[in-house]
Amino acid sequence: MQQADYLEAFKTTAAQRIKRIYPAEQAKRFLSQLFQELEEGLPASQQEHHCRLWSEQDIILISYGDSLCSEQCSPLQTLCTFLEQHLRGLISVVHLLPFFPYSSDDGFAVIDYLQVNPELGDWSQVAEINRNFDLMVDLVINHISSQHRWFQQFLRNEQPGKDYFISPPESAELQYVVRPRQSPLLTDVETDSGPAKVWTTFSADQVDVDFSNPDVLLEYIRILLFYLQQGARFIRLDAVAFLWKEWGTSCLNLPQTHEIVKLLRDFLGVVAPKTVLLTETNLPHQQNISYFGDSDEAHMIYQFSLAPLLLHGLFRGTSHYLCDWARTRCSAPPGCTFLNFTASHDGVGMRPLEGLLPQGEIDLLLQGMEKFGGMVSYKANTDGSKSPYEINISYFDALKGTWMGDDCWQIARFLLAQTLMMGLRGIPAVYIHSLLATANDHEGVEQTGRARSINRRRWQQKVLAELLGDTDSDQSIVFSELKRRLAIRREQPAFHPDARQEILHLGEYLFGFWRTSLDGKQRVFAVHNLTDQVRKLYLDGALDGQFEGRWVGLLTGEVVTAERAVVELPPYHVLWLAQESS
Structure with a gap:
């Protein structure tokens, strides 16, 4: 197919999607404007439309623009230098958390989508990072800062912003709206036309935009095009589940929201087919994976349940719940994949545990994390009650002990995770x-x-350099060992994101799985001891005759043969075993 054929196919699909979102007249006007934007935004050269989007060599680093600071350089320059010196050849993608001018929430209340926060640097420094790393950029699509020009236009009753926000009538049924926060849903503001209430899902400073106005969707498509022009290859849709509002509903995961995500994927498929669309939907597992659609929505979604389940497994010394979840709920449809992570700029989500972990176990975990210095943030429920939304804690400190208390295994436990x-x-x-x-x-x-600031430290580069140079420091030990493991991991075809995975039953204390490369030539057996005791793995029973020949530990160099019936795993030990070529 030629580019013109893809363009015509998109026009047909987009028309169908838009008619499911907007009334006929609005849909017709929107499509005319969209197709004009599309043709102006198309690259001059033909792009490959059936390219591979990822491989085993893809590893993402998540960072704020000012996670590293120095007196000599801007934060973005400091980060770029660190990446070049330490992580080139290990990390393939840098997720640069919102680096735009902002008014609150560490970047997620955007004042100007098209500018770099001058306190961080400028677009040339973003481009310098992009020179040797793919770039992931946030499209903060649900809300803007109250200082954004659109909202200032709303307050002055000026176009276009006067029609870009949501002021529900007094009669609106809002009691079913699902909230991620305890702050008021509606915020009182004074406009030139008098007092008004505006929709604020996350905070009074983060004002939700009104996607029932198609001009708003068009604005975000223009912003998306700009990010692509700046080199973004991964686009993260922040808080996208809350996008569409409809009185009398939960205003969460509504059909129109899914159609808009699908439209954005279709759009990227024409203008930038190598781009990966990621949705951020911190929700119970089934709701989260609904954003895969029928392989026609997000390319990639966060594996939100992994972080709290793994934390619980190590806290309690059991693989039971982690294994049950991984065996039944870890499959992505064709053309899609998961983003696996244990920690991010946010806390460890509790909603993704719904239906996966008994309440008593959740309560025990929350109490333990508070003892380890963490805090619990809550969300408001529709019945007026509140429930845990996330644990705010450094993942490193979250693993400083078990339900029995602090111990000496923090680093080993963390490296296993x-x-x-x-x-x-x-x-x-x-x-x-x-x-x-x-x-x-x-x-x-x-x-x-x-x-959330508990996990958003700004390291001074000089202090960090001293710690990394001290071979006895936690930072040096963990950083060196994780770099070594990342280097090994990215060379294994069996760890391709699409490679087959088989979760094994290895008893209460071990978690294991097979990974098999796409061509079937490499198999890796991974086994993890989730406890502080030596555990034995009986190969014959556990692997049901699948373990034959001579196998070598990719991480440890140890040799295991089929004749060796029992393998002893020290506390928090990890084995990646690959069969030697004959």
Whole structure:
């Protein structure tokens, strides 16, 4: 097919989607404008439309633009230098968390989508990072800062912003709206036309935009095109599940929201077919994976249940719930994959545990994390009650002990968590503060008054360099070992995101799986001891005759043969066994 054929196919599909979102007249006007934007935004050269979007060499680093700071350079320059010196050839994608001018929420209340926050640097420094790493950019699509020009236009009753926001009538039935926060859903504001109430899902400073106005969707498509022009290859749709509002509903995961995500994927398929669309939907597992659609929606979704289930498994020393979930709920449809992670700029989500872990186990985990210096954030429920939304804690400190208390196994336990995540089917993403074994930043919480600051430390480059140079520091030990494991991982075809995965029953204390490369030539057996005791793996019974010949530990170099009936695993030990070529 030629580019013109793809363009015509998109026009047909887009027309069908838009008619399911907007009334006929609005749909007709929108489509005319969309197709004009599309033809102006098409690249001059023909792009490959059936290219592979990912491989086993893809590993994502998540970082704020100012996670590393120095007195000599801008934060973006400092980050770029660190990436070049330490992570080139190990990390393929940098998820640069919102780096735009903002008014709150560490970047997620955007004042200007098209500018780089001057406190971080400028577009040339973003481009410098993009020179040797693919770039993931956030499209903060549900809301804007109250200081954004659109909202200022709303307050002044000026176009176009006066029609870009949601002011529900007094009669609107809002009691069913699902909330991620305890703050008021509606915020009182004064406009030139008098007092008004505007929809604010996340905070009074983050004002939701009104996608029932097709001009708003067109605005975000223009912003998306701009990000592509700046080199973005991964687009993250932040808080997208809350996009569409309809009185009398939950205003969560509505059909129109799914259609808009599908439209954006279709659009990318024409203008930038190598681009990966990622949805951020911190929800119960089934709701989360609904954003795969029928392989026609998000290319990639966050594996939100992994972080809390793995944390629980290591806290309690059991693979039971983790194994049950992984065996039945870890499959992505063709053309899609998971983003696997244990930590990010947000907390460890509790909603993804719904239906996966008994309430008593959740309560025990919450109590334990508070003892390890963490905090629990809550959400408001439709019945007026509240329930845990996330644990705010450094993942490194979350693993400083078990339900029995602190112990000496923090580093080994933490390395196991990161390594298990790396081996699962999907693309691994490592938060910079996991890579650096960053502890709870209670000083940051005290300074900002926000619980999430506990896991958003800003390292001074000089201090960090000293710690990385001290071979006895937690930072040096973890950073060096994770780099070594990342280098090994990205060379194994069996860890391709689409490679087959088979979760094994290895008893209460071990978690294991097979990964098989796409061509069937490499098989890797991964097994993890989730406890602080030596555990035995009986190969014959556990692997049901699948273990033959001579196998070598990719991480450890140890040799295991079929004749060796029992393997002893030290506390928190990980084995990646690959069969030697004959």
